[in-house]
Amino acid sequence: MDAWTIDDALQRGRAERLQFGPLNYIRFLDERPGLPRGTVILGDTLMVSGYPSIGRIQVLASGLQRHYSGGFWAEEKMDGFNVRILRHGDAVYAFSRGGFICPFATDRVPELMNTAIFDDHPELVVCAEIAGPENPYVEGSPPRIKADVELFVFDLMHKGREGFLPQEQKLDLVDRYGLPATRCFGRFRARDVDQLRALIMELDAEGAEGLVFKGAAEERRTKYVTGRSNITDIALCSEQLLDLPPEYFSNRLIRLAVFAREHGLREDRELHLELGAAFLNGLHQAMDHSLDHGRVGHGFRCRFRAEQNALRFMDHLKRTGGSRVQIAADMPRRDGDYWVLEFERVLERMTGTLSNTLTGGFQYD
Amino acid sequence: MDAWTIDDALQRGRAERLQFGPLNYIRFLDERPGLPRGTVILGDTLMVSGYPSIGRIQVLASGLQRHYSGGFWAEEKMDGFNVRILRHGDAVYAFSRGGFICPFATDRVPELMNTAIFDDHPELVVCAEIAGPENPYVEGSPPRIKADVELFVFDLMHKGREGFLPQEQKLDLVDRYGLPATRCFGRFRARDVDQLRALIMELDAEGAEGLVFKGAAEERRTKYVTGRSNITDIALCSEQLLDLPPEYFSNRLIRLAVFAREHGLREDRELHLELGAAFLNGLHQAMDHSLDHGRVGHGFRCRFRAEQNALRFMDHLKRTGGSRVQIAADMPRRDGDYWVLEFERVLERMTGTLSNTLTGGFQYD
Known part of the structure; x- marks a missing residue:
């Protein structure tokens, strides 16, 4: 990839210069001919292909x-x-x-x-x-x-x-x-x-x-x-039903049905039961969250060795998530040899819809 | 509603003149101040409010x-x-x-x-x-x-x-x-x-x-x-999973969960089972249809007293449905005192997706 192509992409806003500690790098926002999305340039010339x-x-x-x-x-x-x-x-x-x-x-x-x-x-x-x-x-x-x-x-x-x-x-x-x-x-x-x-x-x-x-x-x-991975995904994400792209759910439903067909599970009642529970339990959890906290959100927790990296990650969350990310004031928190970061991704559409619905609001649909 | 308003709407394409037998009428395409969508004018002046x-x-x-x-x-x-x-x-x-x-x-x-x-x-x-x-x-x-x-x-x-x-x-x-x-x-x-x-x-x-x-x-x-009406709708329409607006399904899932919560059915295994079956059975039916007929579609059947009305309805289907409606050449068919019309609404996205999927095609998602 020659310098001209890189400069061109930078000028058109299809690439950006970033820095992490001492390292300057360029990230391409789109795929390039022959190079997948996520391709980067280290320093000014060393290309690393996207996956x-x-x-x-x-x-x-x-x-x-x-x-x-x-x-x-x-x-x-x-x-x-x-x-x-x-x-x-x-x-x-x-x-x-x-x-x-x-x-x-x-x-x-x-x-x-x-x-x-x-x-x-x-x-x-x-x-x-x-x-x-x-x-x-x-x-x-x-x-x-x-x-x-x-x-x-x-x-x-x-x-x-x-x-x-x-x-x-x-x-x-x-x-x-x-x-x-x-x-x-x-x-x-x-x-x-x-x-x-x-x-x-x-x-x-x-x-x-x-x-x-x-x-x-x-x-x-x-x-x-696997068939079950689709059910697991639905179970984990049904609390986000209105916040994820709808294809998230429809693709998994189709995959599950196609899987069941190939593997002789078409009449499997256990599969039906698990699928129904995957949707409903997540939605009940979202309602609990809405009633307890006035919002619906999904909590994440991870640990870092260096406080600086935890702070960098928090900075990234704040820049990209805005008000959709809730971080407690005492984060990151020292925990043994680690710095623990807990945060919540707020599900805005679920929050709004459930808050209106559960308090008796009406909808036109 | 005065004549000026009607003429104005006609000129801006927000109303259209239609005819049915001897009756000329005007249909408004949008709601009007104080008048719901579907409001019509009979002849040139008699307003009938939309529902x-x-x-x-x-x-x-x-x-x-x-x-x-x-x-x-x-x-x-x-x-x-x-x-x-x-x-x-x-x-x-x-x-x-x-x-x-x-x-x-x-x-x-x-x-x-x-x-x-x-x-x-x-x-x-x-x-x-x-x-x-x-x-x-x-x-x-x-x-x-x-x-x-x-x-x-x-x-x-x-x-x-x-x-x-x-x-x-x-x-x-x-x-x-x-x-x-x-x-x-x-x-x-x-x-x-x-x-x-x-x-x-x-x-x-x-x-x-x-x-x-x-x-x-x-x-x-x-x-x-009712809670069950949501399951019934999903069961009837899951064969159209990719052809209906995604809110069709997400709204019903949320309604079902909210209903279950209010009526103490949160742990009801029967409800989970029925919901899972509603999604999967419809998708299996769609796959059967795809493999048997090379397309996915939903069949309708209705009967008319007058052949002319059946023909009018077919005309309406052809105008609005185009290639998405399949009508056999022998329709409408005389059946006792009635004229029977059978037709199929072809589900284009399900047809395309299942045909690719079931023959081993791959997708990027």
Whole structure:
């Protein structure tokens, strides 16, 4: 990417200069030809590619058949947030999907993985999911993570280049440096659909989110989620029914029905019961919140090693969330070796609608 | 409404001249100061007011308290479509909510009610719901109507005037002319909330849609629906999940949760089960339809006495529905004394999405 292109994007407001500690970087607001959204430039020239979107298949049989003529790897898809981790100068930084340096992830990464890999391979970018109940971004969390967050590496890239290291090379480096990684279930072909169906039902039972398929020779990647992950998402987010884009719910309902059809669960009463409860329990929780606090909101909690990073994160919340984020005056709060930050994202439409509805207001619809 | 106002609206495209048989009429596209949407002018001067929207309350206790200081009537709310019926010249016409003469309702009204009331009272406009499984507009139908449609009078108006006849006068005329009418459950006050809660639970159990409250002295009207009516709507319309406005579903989910809270059904597993089944069964039906017919659609069937009215209705469908309405070449079909019309409303977004999804296509979301 030449300087002219960068300057041009900066001038047109499609890129912005940002700073984090000593590091100056440029974040692109859109995807670029050949470069996914979230691509950044370190200093003035070193490009780090964004992490590309992965297409979703909903039917395992026809989906694999249609997209893979050869072998592909199946890895666990984790319910967390995506970061790209790299060392630049003496410091390790973690970039969010959108291309911001995340003060939370940057703060915690040295605890969550061994960064010695960057001593030998300063050219590497580690792509990972950070997941767990104490994260500041997403409501969901893998059930096996009981507290705080954990990190799971799923890809390696090179600075200055698009595309990923081949799977074998990634597995080798993960192994050599003892990196925590997403589970890899092996190599399959489209004809192994029965085996993969059995695998997804195991993942469904343990509450895992799903699978990512990575073409062994082809570059194509696809993702496929469990039926239960849709119910879990609805249960976690139905308190936000009017604040999330409506597709959040309709997409998950369709995925769940398509999943049930392929896996013989069409008449499964347990599934019906769980889906109904997912919607209604979240809405009851929202009503409780409305009546108790005069607003509807979702609470987040996360911990930092350095107070400065907690303050940076709070600053980011205030800048982007405005009045939609409530932070108590005593935050961040010292807690043992950590600085704990608790905040609430206020759900404005749910707050307004429930407050009117529960006090007997009427609506025209 | 003076001629100038009408001409002005016609010139600005906010009113249109229409014809039905010998009758010329003008339909307003918007509400007018003091006149609801659907207001029409017969010939060039005789105004017939639109039927006003009714605000919805979701909590019986606080809603009644807030909106009624005095007495109010409680009548059954029926799940059908709203018409205004009048005699003009020698003919009886039925206008839709939007102000069109409906060929279906106009065709069937003389069978559904005794129009002798217009011999004595040519100034009256009869406001009624037409409901039943064989109607061309709405998916829902009161469970006690097993075939065809029935008509239920709930209000009387005067041509040329806004507002309704007082309840006692309406009940008297309904009685005198033996008109079929919505059930009137009597007169209440806000303090009778326990009695009304018991009534709504009875209506819920029999599958009725809900209640309309009409202030006895005050003009204020409100409506309140059963919990089950929300589930029924979702069950009937989940096959249209992507084709209906998303508020269709989110509003009903919230209403159901608020209803469950007020009526002590928060932990009701049966309700959860029914809600889950409502979403999933409709989606399975949509998938069946997609795989069997290459499209998703909802079938309607209705009957006419006069072939000409069936043809008029088909013409209306073709004009307004375009390729979204499928009508077989042999329609309308003679069936005993009637002309039967069957057609299908094609659900374009469900058709596209399911066809891509079920054949293994992928989506970015």
